[in-house]
Amino acid sequence: MQGDDFEEWLHQQPLRKLPAEWRNDILSAANAATEGGYAPRVVSARRPVSSLKAYLAVLLWPSPKAWVGLAAVWVLLITVNHTAKDSSESIASSGAEATSGMIMAWKEQQRILTELIQPAKTASIQPSRQPAPSPRSERSGAPRVVQSMGPSYV
C-alpha cells in the first residue's frame, strides 16, 4: 500500500457539514455578549445532569481535592459548633436552677468565716509591751558607730 495513496484516500473523504441551524444561535450569542456583556448559552443536546456535572467540573477545576477538603473542614466546624452549643445550653440551664442554692451556701460560709476571724482580730488589737520610741533628741547614750566592712575584704 502506497502511503501517498492512503493519505490521498483519507483526504478525499468529505467531512460532515456544519449544521445550518447553529449559525443564528452562535452569532446572536456572540453579538449579545458584546452588547450586554452576557452571553446566553446555546441550548445544547446535553441532558441536565451532564450539564450540571460539566458546570461543577468547571467550578471546581483548579483543585478539586482542595475544595473537597475545605468542604470537609466546614462540615466538621459546623458539627463541632452545633455540639458545643448544645452542651453550653444545658450547662446554662442547670446553672440557673442551682444559683439560688449556691448563693445561700456562700452566704452561710461567709458568716462562719467572719465568726472565726473575729477573735483573732480582737487579739491582734491588744497593745504591745514594747514602749513607743522617743524622739531622737531625747535618746541617751553614745551615738552608734557604723563599722566599715572595707578591711575585711582587702
Add this chain to the structure above:
Amino acid sequence: MTAPGTLEKVYDEHGQALFAFLLNFTRNEADTRDLLQELFIKLAKSPHLPGEVREPRAFLLRLAHNLAIDLIRRRETRLRTHERWAGETLPLFAPVDEPDERAFRESISAALGDLAPEQRAVVHLKLWEGLTFQQIAELMEIPANTAASRYRYGIDKLRQRLRPLFDEIK
C-alpha cells in the same frame, strides 16, 4: 468589539473548518457547539479580528485548539475527557446512503477516534486543512519535528487499522 457583519463573515468563511476540526478533536457534538460559540464570543469581545492577522484560518484554528485544550484541562481530573471523547463514536464524515460507503466512513471515524487527541489534531490539520508541519507546529505550540512525528505515527496507526478496507477499495 467587532464591526457589524464581521462575525458573520468570519463564520461563513471559517465556520465549516472550525466545526470539522473541533468535532474531530472533541468527538462530541455538544462540546463542539459550545466551543464554537465560545470562540465566536471571544472574537466578538476581542479588538483584534482574524482579518488583521496574516493567516486568519490558522489563527482561528489555533484559538479553537486552545479552547478545546482548556476544556480538557477543566474536566481532566473528574471526567477523564480524553477517554470519554475518544470512546464516543459520531459521524465525522458527510452522511451517505450507500451502505458500503457508509461503513467505510464509519470505520475511518472509529479509527480516528482511537488516536490520541493531539495526534488526531495533527492528522486533521495536515490531511483536511492542508497545513504544513511548520504551520501546525506554530498552531499547536510544539516543535515542527514533533508535529511531523505525531502525523507519521498517526497515519501509521490508521493505515494498520484500515488496511483491509483500503485494499478492498483498491
